[in-house]
Amino acid sequence: MSRQLLVLNGPNLNLLGEREPGVYGRQSLADLEDNLRAAFPEVDFSFFQANGAGALIDRLHQAHATGVGGAVLNPGGLAHTSVALRDAVAAVALPVVEVHLSNVHAREDFRRRLVVAGACEGVVAGLGPRGYPLAVQHLVEHGSTGSTGARERG
Numbered sequence: 001m002s003r004q005l006l007v008l009n010g011p012n013l014n015l016l017g018e019r020e021p022g023v024y025g026r027q028s029l030a031d032l033e034d035n036l037r038a039a040f041p042e043v044d045f046s047f048f049q050a051n052g053a054g055a056l057i058d059r060l061h062q063a064h065a066t067g068v069g070g071a072v073l074n075p076g077g078l079a080h081t082s083v084a085l086r087d088a089v090a091a092v093a094l095p096v097v098e099v100h101l102s103n104v105h106a107r108e109d110f111r112r113r114l115v116v117a118g119a120c121e122g123v124v125a126g127l128g129p130r131g132y133p134l135a136v137q138h139l140v141e142h143g144s145t146g147s148t149g150a151r152e153r154g
Helices: 028-041 053-065 076-080 082-092 128-143
Strands: 005-010 043-049 072-075 097-102 121-127
Touching: 005 028, 005 053, 005 128, 028 043, 028 128, 043 053, 043 082, 053 072, 053 082, 097 128, 121 128
Parallel strands: 005 043, 005 072, 072 097, 097 121
Antiparallel strands: none
């Protein structure tokens, strides 16, 4: 049985490598995905990027319904504003690790409040693209990465 994980990326992350490279780096989203596949060949990844909360919520619901073992979520700017995305993470009972490329706590005040993070197992922030493999490693070691269902967070 393959290990199944979802990697969700929110608004503007399709522009990685082009958008504010001093903050977010020069690696593209495709590069990031390729690096995860190479680092974790045992994981069956599903990658999804959307610029709106509704599409991310729908994809989380689909992942829950199909038995995906967990998710890495970079909600982008929605991390600071989207109660609906936070509620979706809480509702699906999948292990989710939130990732931010930049150190949100060292940036503007509004970025320091992470609305979605409270429903996640953990948060990795400020390590650039290295945060994604750390989140995957956590899910592989501690999450449910098979297709037999998700474990509940306590």
